[in-house]
Amino acid sequence: LLDMVHIIERIIGKKAKIKLEPMQLGDVKKTYADISKSSESFQFSPTITLHEGVKRFVSWYKRFYLED
Secondary structure, three states: OHHHHHHHHHHHOOOOOOOOOOOOOOOOOOOOOOOHHHHHHHOOOOOOOHHHHHHHHHHHHHHHHHOO
16 A cells, blocks of 8 residues: 555655554465466456556546636
């Protein structure tokens, strides 16, 4: 999550106000996410980086919510 926050900070040029809280029930300490089986089954593999995807999302968000 912090990686995502830092990417957004760099894209919008502002520092986030981060308030760290204790872990809650259901929070995941580690993940072993793996898309290899779905890549095999659907012949799909991501073509853009996380940073580029977040950048595109921020651009869309600004257009959708901030422009009149």
